[in-house]
Amino acid sequence: MKLLGRFLLLLALGVPFTSCATKTWLSSFESLKGVTPPTYQSPLAALKLFKNEIDSRGLFEKAKRGTLTNAESLFLSIAAHLAQRQQDLEARLEKDGVVDILPRIPYAFTLESFCVQPSKSSPVPSDGLSLSENQNVLRELVRKIVSGYSRNGVSRERAQLLIWSIESGLKFDEIRPDLQDDLLRISPDAHLELGNSSMERLRQELWDKFKPDEIAALEYELKKARKFLTDSKRSYEQISSVLAPESERTKSYPQSWFKSSNGFLIRARSRSGYVSVDVEIIKPDGIDPAFIPTTFVARPQEGQLLAISASMGGDLIEFVDQLVQLGRRIGQGVLTQTERDLIAEHPIHAFYWGKNAIVAVVKMRGLYPDEKTFEGNEADAF
Incomplete structure (x- = not known):
């Protein structure tokens, strides 16, 4: 019953299971021009959703007290798995300066960046940035x-x-x-x-x-x-x-996707003036190309040229570490390998999967207050 419930929930969320769904996604993905790929789901955006939900429900505190429900433990296991994956990728990128891009898996990083044109104005926050390779641009x-x-x-x-x-x-x-x-x-x-x-x-x-x-x-x-x-x-x-004076502009320019020379799609926006850049990447299919951030430069429609590093910035580093530590304590064994793969490919769907599990249990307790267990009864069927 539990596995069937998970399967039905994933279907309700629209997670593609078949090769037919994958082919449809690929054809629409290739035809996009300056529009977000329909299945791109930023893992960093998902982690922000997890953070807001964990904070609002006080789940870290409940975990310390040992009062988590099964659904809350599942929710935290999903979040911890996503956090562990993100932390591993970031550590690899900082150590080696490169990370492989797997097909259909969304990637997102907040990377430190540098102004390389003194006296030109900085990008405004969330400025969409044009990307190009820096081989003939930087000294x-x-x-x-x-x-x-x-x-x-x-x-x-x-x-x-x-x-x-x-x-x-x-x-x-x-x-x-x-x-x-x-x-x-x-x-x-x-x-x-x-x-x-x-x-x-x-x-x-x-x-x-x-x-x-x-x-x-x-x-x-x-x-x-x-x-x-x-x-x-x-x-x-x-x-x-x-x-690097602040720009007189107050409105940011929109983002666009660019196709790199080795086949993955990438877009970037300024996170905080010239000091950090949000980068999002996805590869439709084929070989696993390498993403080397230091080979790219970025430029807003107006303003200075930015060089991109492989060092992490952003405001989720501490939260991700908390989740990873918690995941080691509560364990992630409740997740199957198939579920782990789905979390990597559809991190925002995974958030709602876990959140809806909590909501379902809360509603179930309200509808069936006299049931002591949720196994093999009407509450389980609900």
Whole structure:
């Protein structure tokens, strides 16, 4: 009866079971242009739904007291499985800088990002971002910083200061001494790549005599940026307000899906100005391509270019860890492998599956208050 109930509930939620449903989904997916794929369900959005429901029902507290109902335990098992999967993917991405994209499985990450165009305005929150590969866009040294700052113990803010310093044209000896140490940890040959300011001054004197007015205006902006970056008394916030000013726009641009060169669909939006990006990915079918976030750059319709890292941002990290720890205590053995696969493929459906189980038990207790068990009786049939 329990398995039949689960099966009927999944059918009611519209979860596809047959190859026919999969083919229908694929054909509609391939024909989409700038519209959300009909079966894409963000695991991060699902985790937010779980968080709100867990908080409103006080389920963490009930778990501590050992007063969870079977339905609540099932709900938490679903949430914990989804959280464990998300945490494993994020750990793999941060450690290796790459994660494989399995067909029909939705992926979502909040990744730290960087402004690589000083003095241009930041994206507004939720700005849809255009994506492209960064091979011919970013300087090699900037790519090294974006790829290596985290594993070399450099904070996102200090990595951003390094990127601004390089993009503003500072030579190695002009960069703040404390940042020079960070840069050498990331790229031991950085002093050779950036050169020395004394040689640059000779070249600049010749260039100043012949440069066009448009170039002179651009260099003036970069000179202002360099002045801020070499002033060790200025805080990060002060520097950021000049080199990545807030946009005057209040309305964000919409998101669109893009097809990457290796076949998966991806879209991105600014989460918090230039400092983090929400990325969503799905692959219709075929081989398992690799997602390497540091190979992409993102740009809003207006504003600065962003480099994307493999380091996690966002506000669900602590909640996900709580769920994972709870899942280890209460166990996830109640879930079959088929159910685990469905949770990965349809995380938002899984949320409603678990929530409706709780609602059903509450209603059942109201309708059958005298039943002590829900096995083989009218309450079970309900």
